[in-house]
Structures are given as structure tokens and as C-alpha cells.
Amino acid sequence: MRCLMSFAMTATMMMAASAMLGSNSKNVLGWTSHRQQPMKHSFRLHSAILSQERGQSEEQQQQQHPHSKLWSSTLETSPNSYVNPCIKLAIRPPSEGGTGIVAVEDVPANTVALCLPLEEVGMIDAASILDSYNEEEGGDEVLTMLKEMWCKELAATNKGNSEEGKRLAVLAGIIAHLQLTRYKDKNSWTSNSIKEGYALEQSRHIGQFLDAMPLLPQPNGQLHPFPTHFLYWTEDEIQTLLQGTMGQTRAREVRAGIGLVVREWSSSFLKEHSVGATQTQILNAIFSSFTAVLSRSFGDAAGRDLDGKGRMLVPLVDMLNHDGEDPNVSWTWHVGEGDEEKIAEGKGDISVSTLRDIKKGEELFKCYGWRPAWDIASSYGFVPELKKERWECAIIPLLPAKLDLAPDAIPTPSQKAKDQTSLDLLLEANYGPLVKAVISAVDAASEVEARTKGKEDTKGTDDDRPDQLNRLEIVSLFRPPPRSTSKDFAFPRRQPCVVAGTKIQTSNCDTDNSQRHRQAIEAILPAFRASASAISQLRKNHRNSQSDDDSSPIEASQMAMAAASLDQETDWDSLALDLIEKGISDRIQALIDGGSAAEVWINQQNDIRGAEDQARDHRTFRAGVARDVRESELNVLFALQQSVVAWSAKDSIR
Numbered sequence: 001m002r003c004l005m006s007f008a009m010t011a012t013m014m015m016a017a018s019a020m021l022g023s024n025s026k027n028v029l030g031w032t033s034h035r036q037q038p039m040k041h042s043f044r045l046h047s048a049i050l051s052q053e054r055g056q057s058e059e060q061q062q063q064q065h066p067h068s069k070l071w072s073s074t075l076e077t078s079p080n081s082y083v084n085p086c087i088k089l090a091i092r093p094p095s096e097g098g099t100g101i102v103a104v105e106d107v108p109a110n111t112v113a114l115c116l117p118l119e120e121v122g123m124i125d126a127a128s129i130l131d132s133y134n135e136e137e138g139g140d141e142v143l144t145m146l147k148e149m150w151c152k153e154l155a156a157t158n159k160g161n162s163e164e165g166k167r168l169a170v171l172a173g174i175i176a177h178l179q180l181t182r183y184k185d186k187n188s189w190t191s192n193s194i195k196e197g198y199a200l201e202q203s204r205h206i207g208q209f210l211d212a213m214p215l216l217p218q219p220n221g222q223l224h225p226f227p228t229h230f231l232y233w234t235e236d237e238i239q240t241l242l243q244g245t246m247g248q249t250r251a252r253e254v255r256a257g258i259g260l261v262v263r264e265w266s267s268s269f270l271k272e273h274s275v276g277a278t279q280t281q282i283l284n285a286i287f288s289s290f291t292a293v294l295s296r297s298f299g300d301a302a303g304r305d306l307d308g309k310g311r312m313l314v315p316l317v318d319m320l321n322h323d324g325e326d327p328n329v330s331w332t333w334h335v336g337e338g339d340e341e342k343i344a345e346g347k348g349d350i351s352v353s354t355l356r357d358i359k360k361g362e363e364l365f366k367c368y369g370w371r372p373a374w375d376i377a378s379s380y381g382f383v384p385e386l387k388k389e390r391w392e393c394a395i396i397p398l399l400p401a402k403l404d405l406a407p408d409a410i411p412t413p414s415q416k417a418k419d420q421t422s423l424d425l426l427l428e429a430n431y432g433p434l435v436k437a438v439i440s441a442v443d444a445a446s447e448v449e450a451r452t453k454g455k456e457d458t459k460g461t462d463d464d465r466p467d468q469l470n471r472l473e474i475v476s477l478f479r480p481p482p483r484s485t486s487k488d489f490a491f492p493r494r495q496p497c498v499v500a501g502t503k504i505q506t507s508n509c510d511t512d513n514s515q516r517h518r519q520a521i522e523a524i525l526p527a528f529r530a531s532a533s534a535i536s537q538l539r540k541n542h543r544n545s546q547s548d549d550d551s552s553p554i555e556a557s558q559m560a561m562a563a564a565s566l567d568q569e570t571d572w573d574s575l576a577l578d579l580i581e582k583g584i585s586d587r588i589q590a591l592i593d594g595g596s597a598a599e600v601w602i603n604q605q606n607d608i609r610g611a612e613d614q615a616r617d618h619r620t621f622r623a624g625v626a627r628d629v630r631e632s633e634l635n636v637l638f639a640l641q642q643s644v645v646a647w648s649a650k651d652s653i654r
Helices: 002-016 058-062 066-077 126-131 141-158 164-186 198-205 207-211 235-241 246-273 279-296 373-380 413-418 428-453 514-546 556-563 572-607 613-653
Strands: 087-091 100-103 112-117 329-334 349-354 389-397 402-404 422-424 474-479 493-505
Touching (some): 126 164, 141 164, 141 246, 164 207, 198 207, 246 373, 246 474, 279 373, 373 389, 389 474, 428 556, 493 514, 493 613, 514 556
Antiparallel strands (some): 087 100, 389 493, 402 422
16 A cells, blocks of 8 residues: 555655656657747758767767667658658757658648558558457456556447547556557566566567657667656646646646556556566656647547547657648548548548648648647647647636625624625635536527527638537636735635637738638637626615615526627626636736746746756747747737627727
């Protein structure tokens, strides 16, 4: 019991203060950086001589990077693979773009850049590995546990209750287990502790792929780029650099979720790996596997992952970096006509083709799919550079943090002391029922609109508008406690916020996106009409309670009528716009204040004498990611603020 408790406590400590991973643990998950900077050093191409780097010995310069080894070994062991001779692998530091694939000659549009047979290249997916594992013969604690999890998830998928997070966790557990097995197998001082079996066989089969994503110490001392994922940020960095952003909430959710998984897995992993690997190495492998799955796994257009087969990792293809604005390649899962069942079996070819002409020296980019900046940062450890324009999101508080129940009255000293004229809406007990009522009201309003206008007229958005932005999404934002309660209840609170999305653009982009900003406001207006109705009813009930009249519960039907604009007695649009405008102002101020505090903290940390260069580099890079998360949301808020002001001014003139 002590050993299990120690493992769980170590996991908690590492999640909360992951600085212990900083100097000794290496990560190769920085294929993409938060910003594509001008190159300071030349590329190191797979077929070229390694470039000279300051401070490296002759022997170190000749050591191949794990990504180069993976590229070479994959092509050597896969005779039916094809790589266009006009493209090469580029190895760069994370701050300069990370590993990527570049064109060394012009490549025309509609040209195959890569074609990889999945059975040959060593694709990793949970279904293929676990379906071949026999728990009765294997005697492997980890694989037995993961197969049980997988079977439960597969059953839930068939019933329509599947959770993608569980499928991702199973795949991460497999990779962690194989990484640890590979590590012990490669080290002479631990090889005698390795046991023969299915895990050893699989770890050797996909060994080069596992070597390209380690956080474990390597026998040859190979250095890898530093970790960029939120899992490896220190608690101070999460708290200070991301203060006020939705990125901070996402970071805490990811870290907490994986921490719970680690506790659940601790017994099985310790039984399999406590001999030959330390607890820190076991945790490193688990964190490494989660960052690999979050940042490098993908599904397919055929929906293989949605059928319970899970997501997959494919070598070489996952070295393509992301560009959501102007991707120049795309991939397809190619099987012969009538061979669609091969997709479910993990067979066929992955084919990467160019979408347009690619010039010599240009990098190949694919689109990972649209997601807001805070989600991209939480999965990939970077935020894409805004080159021209892109769809982006911000969050707007659905309810004020503290609601004044009697805005037109002056409270008595007794009422003020007892805080009887306000309602703390950062407490879930207070805001939870209201949020549920708002969601129900918006659903009802959508049904009314569909019946009134017809389904074809309800979309009302651009064809390129992401589907996620066409539906109501309410998220919880971490916020510090109000000053009035910080002494009695000094814990962060959560505030329900509505996600609003529009197109943001650079200063030199002349596109007029004002209509998209207006559409973004229109999309969230029903939710804020319902919120305004709830606030009105809360205040009415407060007045009734003061006059000894019977106070009524919040009427969901009234909120639905307000959301659908069926209540003509009150100008709910004006009240909703007022809530939106105040919420936007609150968010802008919080983000600006958080950014200023982060800059002060960074300067203070960098001025500390004796700070290691690596720690400073990590902190500087992470500060850049945090700035990009913050700026992305601010750009949306400033655009929507102008739209709301213009809308309100137009209505007031009428």
C-alpha cells in the first residue's frame, strides 16, 4: 500500500510541479512551435550532412536524431512505401518550427508526396494491438487492464455512450507500456529484468517509432527538444502565464484528468515495471504517451475511430506540421474498390497529396482540423501564427460574477454586512440550475425557429464557418475568488461562459469580416436573452421576498420565450446586448491584467541569479505560447466589442 500511495503522490507532485521533468527528461514532441520564426540555422535534411552546431563535439554532431532514424528505418523496412524525391525531412529546434517535411524542389499540385502501407510502416492503434493479445497466455498486468478498459469502451460505443477520452487513454497506456518495455530491453543494466512476451515483441516491432517519442533517458545520451505540452509546465507557469485565459482552464482539466488516470493505472504499471524502471521513469513514459496521443494521433474520414477502433499514430505522416489557413497537402486512406473492410482492419495505404503548387524550400503543411487556440495549445503545445485570417474563439460570461439583486435600491448597513442584496454566481450551487435552464431555453428557441423559418433558413452562416460555432457551447472558466469571499473561501471558482467565434485577421488583411462578427453575436444572442430573463426573475423574486409577497421559482418557460423573442413586452435584445457588452469588457480587462502580471513574473524569474539556461529557455518558449493564446482571444473580443457597440447604437437611433 505504501508503494502505491507513493506512486500516486509522486504523480500528483509531478503534475503540480513538473519542473523535476525539465532538465533530465527530454521530449521530441515539438514538431510544431507556437510561432514559425525565421530560420536562424540551416535545415538538417535526412540525406544531408548534419549542420555544425555550437558547443557540440564531433561525435555528437554525427549522432542521428531519432526522427531521422525513424524516417530511414521506416523506408528501409517498408519496400512498398513511396516518398517523392522532391521532399526531405527537416530537423529543427521547437522554437524554429520543430521537425517537419520540406520541398527541396518544386512540387506541382495533385502530386503524391507520401504513400505508406499501414501494415509495413508500423501504425500504432489500440484495436490492432489489443485484439492480438491473449490475456490468458500473456500474463501482462498492464495489457490485461487496458484490454478490459478497451472492451468496456467498445461496448459503450455500440450503445452510443462512447467517450473519445477513454479511447485516447487506452492508446496512451499501450504506448507507455511499450516505451518502458523498450527502454528496459535497450539498456544492458535492465535487460535482465525484461520478460519475454507479447509486449516485448511489439516494442521491438515498432521500436524506432517508440524511440522517436521518448521522455526516458537514452543509452547514447541523445538530446531531444524540450517539452512544450501543458503537462510539463510548472504550476507557477500554469497559474501565472495563463492567468485569465481559457487556456488555463484547459490546462488544469487535462492535467487533472491524466492525474486520475495515473492513479487508476499505478498498481498495474508498478507490478510490470518497478523492477528495471524508477517511479519517475514510469511517470515520464505515461506523460510522454499522453502528449504523443494528444498531439500526434488522428482518425480518418471513414470514421474508423468513431466505430470503436480508436485513433492511430502513423510514422512519417505525423511529422507534417499544421496550417489551418493555407494547408498545402491532405491525406486519404486508400484501399481498393470493394476493400472498405480493410479500413476497419487497419490495412491499406495512407496517401499524402499536394493541394497546390509547392515551391522549393516551402514546408508541407496539413490541417489538423479547426479548433480554437486554447484547444490547439492544450493538445499540441503551440498556437498557429496568424498569417492572414482565420476562425477563432473567445468566451463571454453568461452571467455576472456577482449579481446585484436590487440595482435601484440602497441596501441598509445590515443588508450590506450580510450581503443580502447580491448573489455569488461563481458558486456552482447558484449558477448550475441557471445554466441548465439557459440550455433548455435555447433548445426550445431553436425548435421554434426551425418550425417558423424551416431548416434551410436556420443555418444563416458562411459555408466555411466551423460546425462547432453553429451550436451553443457553454464552458467553465477558472476565476480567482471575489475579494469579498477570498478570506473565507480562498479557492478558484468557475464561471459559466459562452463560446463565441468569428474570423480574426492581421492588420494588413483588407477583408471585411464585420458581417461575420455580427453573425457571431446573433448566434449567442438567444442564450443571453434567456440569461437576461433569469436575472430579471431573480431580481423580481428578491423584491417580492422583501415585501413579504410569495416569491416564485425561476420560470424556464419565460426564459424560453425570451430566447425565442416571443415575449414582446420586454426588449430582451437590448438587455442581452448589454450583458454581452459588459461580459466582453470584463474578459478584455481580465486578459490584459493577466498578461501584464505574466510579463512582470517572467522578468523577475529571468533576473534570478543562478537560473539554469534550459529552465529559462523553457519558460521563455512557454511564455510565447501563453501570449499567443491570450492574443487570439483578445482579437476576437475586440472585434465583437465593436460589433456590439455598433449594433446597440443602431438600435438606439431607431
